[in-house]
Amino acid sequence: DVKVTQSSRYLVKRTGEKVFLECVQDMDHENMFWYRQDPGLGLRLIYFSYDVKMKEKGDIPEGYSVSREKKERFSLILESASTNQTSMYLCASSLGSTVSNIQYFGAGTRLSVL
Amino acid sequence: AQTVTQSQPEMSVQEAETVTLSCTYDTSENNYYLFWYKQPPSRQMILVIRQEAYKQQNATENRFSVNFQKAAKSFSLKISDSQLGDTAMYFCAVPRGSNYKLTFGKGTLLTVNP
Incomplete structure (x- = not known):
């Protein structure tokens, strides 16, 4: 089974802090994605990576x-966190560029910026 | 630009009954798959079912089936014999661009009542 692991389930940070959200997948997938999920807005794509x-x-x-320095790891960086970045962040990965490729998701990181 | 519309923000159904979640989309892709994902409360998003646009036969996975109307660009999800564990947020998704990426609808929150 594909496993996508996000390093934290819950995170509380202060305004202005630099925040790192880490994601690791164990299935040698080429593609990795970061989404933001907010009520009523669904999933919105922040960045994706199709190779190292x-x-x-x-x-x-x-x-x-x-940042994607290794194939299995994809990091999302908030350079200076703001309160409007309080949200649920989801990481996903998928194999190659085939039409049928399925995205596999991590459990999510709920970030609160105070 | 691809758009995905889920017109029912919330739905509820009694245990053992059947419910249908609707999804309409717009895409410029010629060969594509459509996806339904499920996100249970506080748990990670998983794939429920997918449909290849070139197949006339509707996809079925146990109690889950789709009603795919290609000309109408409609892709609804039918859940038969609803169970309490089906309570979740359901997202419809359509590929866009290079097949790497998905556009998600805003989701339908389904509650199965005992």
């Missing part, structure tokens, strides 16, 4: 950056 060191902006990249 390769990244592409999603729909809401402002205020975020990412």
